[in-house]
Amino acid sequence: MITCWILERRCLQGLHCFLSNKSIPILDVQEEEFAVLEMGSRRQTFLLIFASQILAILGQTNSNDAAALFALKASWNNLPPNWEGPDPCGSSWAGVICNNSRVTSIKLSGMGLEGNQFGDLSSLSALQILDLSNNVGLKGTLPPSIGNLKNLTTLILVGCSFFGPIPASIGSLEQLVFISLTSNSFTGPIPPSIGNLSKLSWLDLSDNKITGTIPISHDSVLGLDSLVSTRHLHLSKNQLSGPIQPQLFSPDMKLIHVILDHNQLTGEIPESLGSLQNLEILRLDWNSLNGSVPSKLNNLTSLNELYLSNNNLNGSIPDLTGMNLLTYVGMSNNSFNASSVPQWFTSLPLLKTIYMENTTLQGQIPVDIFSLANLETIGLANNKLNGTLDIGTRYGNNLTLDLRNNSIKDFTQKTGYNMNISLAGNPICDGTGATAKYCAIQISNDSFSSPMSCPAMSCNSDKTLSPTCKCSYPYTGTLHFFSLSFSNLENSSYFSTLAGSMMKAFLSNGLPVDSVSLSDPTVDVYSYLQIEAQIFPATQDSFNHTSISSIGFLLNRNPFQLQYFGPFFFTSEGYCCFADGKKKSSHTGLIIGISVGCALLVLLTLCAGLYAFHQRKIAKRAGHSSNPFESWDRDTSGAVPQLKGARWFSFEEIRRCTNNFSESNCIGSGGYGKVYKGTLTAGEVVAIKRAQHGSMQGAFEFKTEIELLSRIHHKNVVSLVGFCYEQGEQMLVYEYIPKGTLRESLSVKPKFQLEWTRRLRIALDAARGLAYLHELADPPIIHRDVKSNNILLDDHLTAKVADFGLSKLLRDDDKGHVTTQVKGTLGYLDPEYYMSQQLTEKSDVYSFGVVLLELITARAPIERGKHIVRLVAETMYDSKDNSKLYQLIDPRIGPGSKLEGVDRLFALGMRCVNESGADRPSMGEAVKEIESILEIASLSKHREDGLTSTTYEDTTQVSLDDFYNDKAFDYSGKYPSGGLNTTY
Structure with a gap:
C-alpha cells in the first residue's frame, strides 16, 4: 500500500504537469495536501472526484456541471445507487436530466436524502427544474447563491427541513414559474423581491414560520401586488401579521386561489378583493380580521369556496346573491349582527356545504333551504334558532343537519325522515317525546377507501x-x-x-x-x-x-x-423497495476513460482500484460484526444478557404460536404491519407485532428499541415479552391485553359500558404510566403517540399505555427537548411541537389532555372538521353556568350536573392542551389532580351506596410520595411487603 501511495502521488503530479498548459479544470494538487490526506475514504473520494473531472471532458457532461454534481454527491447521503461513474449525463444518473451536455433538471423527490449543504449547486447555470421534495433529512438554510440559477423555472422543496430566512436573491430568478416551499421551517419575512418574478404562476409558502406583513410595492421596491401573472397565492399556516393592504389586489391580476388562513392578520377585508374576477377559492379563516364583509365580494361571480370563519367580523351577514358557482360557505364564529337565516342560500343552486355556527342567527329556518339539490351539510349549531323545525319533503338523502345548542322547541317530522339530524341542546330534547335519533350526540364515522373487486386474494406480509x-x-x-x-x-x-x-x-x-x-x-x-x-x-x-x-x-x-x-x-416518508437497489460499484467506465485519455490515467486507476479492493476487504471483514445482534449470546434458556426480562424467539416459534400467521389470529393492523394473537408453548397468550417490509427499521435502531422496551416495567405500561429478528423479519412480542383499546370502549357500540368512576380510574392509570416514562425511566422516554387507541384495557379494566414505535429518549444533553421530524396522530398532535419540531415531555401532556376530553365526551378528536379542544373551549367560553358544557358529556355516564369532579377534569384537560407547553402541567401533577378528583367521586359514590369514607380510605388510598419513591415502588406497580397495592 505504501508503494501504491507513492506511485499515486507521482501519477497525480505528472497529470498536473501534463494538463497544466491546457484549459481543463482540474483540482490543484500541492505537496502539502498529500501530507494531510488520510489513508481512509477521504483519499478514495479525492481520487474519484479528480478522475471524474478529467473524464467529464471525454464524456457527455459539461465539466462545470459534473463538478457541481460531484460536490452534491460528497455533501449528501442516500443518493440513488447509480450515481456512479464520471459522466452524469452519459450514465443517466437517476433524477438528473441533461440537454446538450448541460444539466437542466434535478428531480430527487422522496429519495430519503440527508445533508445540510448545497455544495456548488448554484454553478448549474442551465438548471431549469429543482425538486428536492419529501426529503426530511435535507436541512439547513437556503443559500443566497441560489439566485445564480438564472434559468430556473420550477423550485419545489415541499416536506424538507429547511429553516432560516428565504433569501432575497430568489427574486432575481426571473424565469421562475412555480415556487413551493411548503411544510418546512422557514422564518423571517416574505422577501419583497418576489414581486420581481413577472412569470410566476404558483407561489406556495404555506406551513412555515414566516412572520411580518404581506409585502406590497412602495417607492421603487416591488411587492406581491406586482405578481399580475400569478394564479395561486398560498401563504397559509404561518405567523403573518398586520392588515391585508388594499393595494395587494387589482383587476389586472389572474389569481384563482387566495389562501391566507391560519395567520395573525388583522384589519378589514379589503374591497379590492372584489376586483379578482377569476377568483375561485378565498380562504381568510382563522385570522383576527374585523369590520364588516365588503359588499364588493358579490363581484366574485367565479368563486366556488368562501372561508371566513373564526375571525372577528361584525356588521351584517353578507348577501352573496349572484355568486351562483358557490359550493362552500364558511362564516362560523364571527360577531355578525343578529339576523335570521339568510334567504339568499336558496338562490345558490350548487351549494354543498354551509357552516354558520355561532353567528347569532335567530328565528325559524326557511324550509326552502333543505330543497337545494346538491346540499350535503348545514352546520348552524350554537345560534339562537327557535320555533318549529320543518325540513319539508324535498331534501337529499345524504344531508347532515347540525342544529345543536339552539332554542328549537318542536320538530314537524319526528319520525320517518331520512337525514342526519342533531338537535342535542335544544328544548325539544328536554320533552317526553324526544328521541335518541335526533337528540343524541352524533359521532361521525365517515370513511372511504377505493373499492376492491378482487376475488379472495391476499399478498404476503410485505406486499x-x-x-x-x-x-x-x-x-x-x-x-x-x-x-x-x-x-x-x-x-x-x-x-x-x-x-x-x-x-x-x-x-x-x-x-x-x-x-x-x-x-x-x-x-x-x-x-x-x-x-x-x-x-x-x-x-x-x-x-x-x-x-x-x-x-x-x-x-x-x-x-x-x-x-x-x-x-x-x-x-411521503419515502419508499421502501426500490427496484434498482444498490449494486456493487464498478470502475469499468473509469478504466476505459483513462485508457482513452492517456496511459498515466490507467496507472492512476490501477492504484485507486487496488486501494478500493483493499478497503472492500476491510469492509467485508467488518461486515460480519455489523449486525448488532451478533454479540447477543442466546443461551439454552433463550435469554439475552443485555435485555431485562425479554427473550429472543425464533421465527419458527412465532410461526407456530400464530398458526402460521393465519388471518383468524390477526387482531389488528396499521401502517407498521399486523398484530397477531399467539399462544406460547407454556400457555402464555401474547400479542405479536409483525413489521411489514416498508416499515422496518435498521438493525441498530431495532436493537435500541428492544433494549429500551425491555427496561420498562410498570403495571400501567404494556410489557415486552420478547422479539424475533430472523429471516428478514422484525417482530415484537407483548403481553396480551384482552379488552382492547380505550377508543373501542368509547365507540358508539362498545362491548361494555364505562361508568364515571371507572373512566377516572382509566385516566389515572394512563397518567401514571406516562408519569413513569417521563419521571422514573432512565433516560426519560417521550411516547410521542399518546392516543385512546394506544391505551389498552386488561381483564380488570386497568389501563396500560402501549405502542412505543415513535418514542424518543430524552438524554441529559438534549436540554429538555429532542429536535425531530414531526410524527404522531392527527388530532392528538401538540401544535407547539408541530411548529417548532422540538419534542418535549409536554407534547405527551397535550395528547393526554385530548384523551381526557375523549373520556368525558366519547367524541373523536376531530369530528365533522372540528377539533374537540376547540369545541370544548368555545363551549366553556359560551357557558356561564356550565349547562352547555354538560351537554358535551357522553350521555351514557349520566347527567353532567351530577358527576362529581367533571368540572375539574374538564379544566385539567384544557390545562393539558394549553397552547404553550410551559403552561401545561407535568404528568406527575396530572396524576395528583386525577387522584384528588377520583377520591371525591368515589367518596360520593360510596355515600350513595351507604358506605363510609373510612371504608374507602382504608382500602384504596395510595400515597403519591410512595408512588414516586424508588425504594417503595418496584416498577411493577406493586408495593413491597407491608405496603398497599394500587387498586385503582
Whole structure:
C-alpha cells in the first residue's frame, strides 16, 4: 500500500504537469495536501472526484456541471445507487436530466436524502427544474447563491427541513414559474423581491414560520401586488401579521386561489378583493380580521369556496346573491349582527356545504333551504334558532343537519325522515317525546377507501394488493388539500373522480403506474382534507428511483384538472423497495476513460482500484460484526444478557404460536404491519407485532428499541415479552391485553359500558404510566403517540399505555427537548411541537389532555372538521353556568350536573392542551389532580351506596410520595411487603 501511495502521488503530479498548459479544470494538487490526506475514504473520494473531472471532458457532461454534481454527491447521503461513474449525463444518473451536455433538471423527490449543504449547486447555470421534495433529512438554510440559477423555472422543496430566512436573491430568478416551499421551517419575512418574478404562476409558502406583513410595492421596491401573472397565492399556516393592504389586489391580476388562513392578520377585508374576477377559492379563516364583509365580494361571480370563519367580523351577514358557482360557505364564529337565516342560500343552486355556527342567527329556518339539490351539510349549531323545525319533503338523502345548542322547541317530522339530524341542546330534547335519533350526540364515522373487486386474494406480509388485483410495493403518502367543495366523505364518486384524474396525469406523462388507491379521508384541525394515497407500479412489483422522483414531482407540481377538490401538496416518508437497489460499484467506465485519455490515467486507476479492493476487504471483514445482534449470546434458556426480562424467539416459534400467521389470529393492523394473537408453548397468550417490509427499521435502531422496551416495567405500561429478528423479519412480542383499546370502549357500540368512576380510574392509570416514562425511566422516554387507541384495557379494566414505535429518549444533553421530524396522530398532535419540531415531555401532556376530553365526551378528536379542544373551549367560553358544557358529556355516564369532579377534569384537560407547553402541567401533577378528583367521586359514590369514607380510605388510598419513591415502588406497580397495592 505504501508503494501504491507513492506511485499515486507521482501519477497525480505528472497529470498536473501534463494538463497544466491546457484549459481543463482540474483540482490543484500541492505537496502539502498529500501530507494531510488520510489513508481512509477521504483519499478514495479525492481520487474519484479528480478522475471524474478529467473524464467529464471525454464524456457527455459539461465539466462545470459534473463538478457541481460531484460536490452534491460528497455533501449528501442516500443518493440513488447509480450515481456512479464520471459522466452524469452519459450514465443517466437517476433524477438528473441533461440537454446538450448541460444539466437542466434535478428531480430527487422522496429519495430519503440527508445533508445540510448545497455544495456548488448554484454553478448549474442551465438548471431549469429543482425538486428536492419529501426529503426530511435535507436541512439547513437556503443559500443566497441560489439566485445564480438564472434559468430556473420550477423550485419545489415541499416536506424538507429547511429553516432560516428565504433569501432575497430568489427574486432575481426571473424565469421562475412555480415556487413551493411548503411544510418546512422557514422564518423571517416574505422577501419583497418576489414581486420581481413577472412569470410566476404558483407561489406556495404555506406551513412555515414566516412572520411580518404581506409585502406590497412602495417607492421603487416591488411587492406581491406586482405578481399580475400569478394564479395561486398560498401563504397559509404561518405567523403573518398586520392588515391585508388594499393595494395587494387589482383587476389586472389572474389569481384563482387566495389562501391566507391560519395567520395573525388583522384589519378589514379589503374591497379590492372584489376586483379578482377569476377568483375561485378565498380562504381568510382563522385570522383576527374585523369590520364588516365588503359588499364588493358579490363581484366574485367565479368563486366556488368562501372561508371566513373564526375571525372577528361584525356588521351584517353578507348577501352573496349572484355568486351562483358557490359550493362552500364558511362564516362560523364571527360577531355578525343578529339576523335570521339568510334567504339568499336558496338562490345558490350548487351549494354543498354551509357552516354558520355561532353567528347569532335567530328565528325559524326557511324550509326552502333543505330543497337545494346538491346540499350535503348545514352546520348552524350554537345560534339562537327557535320555533318549529320543518325540513319539508324535498331534501337529499345524504344531508347532515347540525342544529345543536339552539332554542328549537318542536320538530314537524319526528319520525320517518331520512337525514342526519342533531338537535342535542335544544328544548325539544328536554320533552317526553324526544328521541335518541335526533337528540343524541352524533359521532361521525365517515370513511372511504377505493373499492376492491378482487376475488379472495391476499399478498404476503410485505406486499399490498392493488385495485387491479396485483401484489406489489406501492408508493404511499398523503395528499393535503387546501380546500374542498364537499363535506360528505362517504361519497365514493368524489374520490373515484380524483383517482381517475391522477391516473390520467400519470399515464400522459409516461409513468409506469398501474393504479391508484385512496383511503382514510379526514378533515384536520385546519379544515384541510387529507387522503392517504397508494400508487402501484405497472411493469414490475416495485418502482425504481427515477419513477418515484417523477411521481413525487408530478404530485407537487399540480398539473391536474380536478373537480370538487382544491389545490394540494403531497408528503411521503419515502419508499421502501426500490427496484434498482444498490449494486456493487464498478470502475469499468473509469478504466476505459483513462485508457482513452492517456496511459498515466490507467496507472492512476490501477492504484485507486487496488486501494478500493483493499478497503472492500476491510469492509467485508467488518461486515460480519455489523449486525448488532451478533454479540447477543442466546443461551439454552433463550435469554439475552443485555435485555431485562425479554427473550429472543425464533421465527419458527412465532410461526407456530400464530398458526402460521393465519388471518383468524390477526387482531389488528396499521401502517407498521399486523398484530397477531399467539399462544406460547407454556400457555402464555401474547400479542405479536409483525413489521411489514416498508416499515422496518435498521438493525441498530431495532436493537435500541428492544433494549429500551425491555427496561420498562410498570403495571400501567404494556410489557415486552420478547422479539424475533430472523429471516428478514422484525417482530415484537407483548403481553396480551384482552379488552382492547380505550377508543373501542368509547365507540358508539362498545362491548361494555364505562361508568364515571371507572373512566377516572382509566385516566389515572394512563397518567401514571406516562408519569413513569417521563419521571422514573432512565433516560426519560417521550411516547410521542399518546392516543385512546394506544391505551389498552386488561381483564380488570386497568389501563396500560402501549405502542412505543415513535418514542424518543430524552438524554441529559438534549436540554429538555429532542429536535425531530414531526410524527404522531392527527388530532392528538401538540401544535407547539408541530411548529417548532422540538419534542418535549409536554407534547405527551397535550395528547393526554385530548384523551381526557375523549373520556368525558366519547367524541373523536376531530369530528365533522372540528377539533374537540376547540369545541370544548368555545363551549366553556359560551357557558356561564356550565349547562352547555354538560351537554358535551357522553350521555351514557349520566347527567353532567351530577358527576362529581367533571368540572375539574374538564379544566385539567384544557390545562393539558394549553397552547404553550410551559403552561401545561407535568404528568406527575396530572396524576395528583386525577387522584384528588377520583377520591371525591368515589367518596360520593360510596355515600350513595351507604358506605363510609373510612371504608374507602382504608382500602384504596395510595400515597403519591410512595408512588414516586424508588425504594417503595418496584416498577411493577406493586408495593413491597407491608405496603398497599394500587387498586385503582
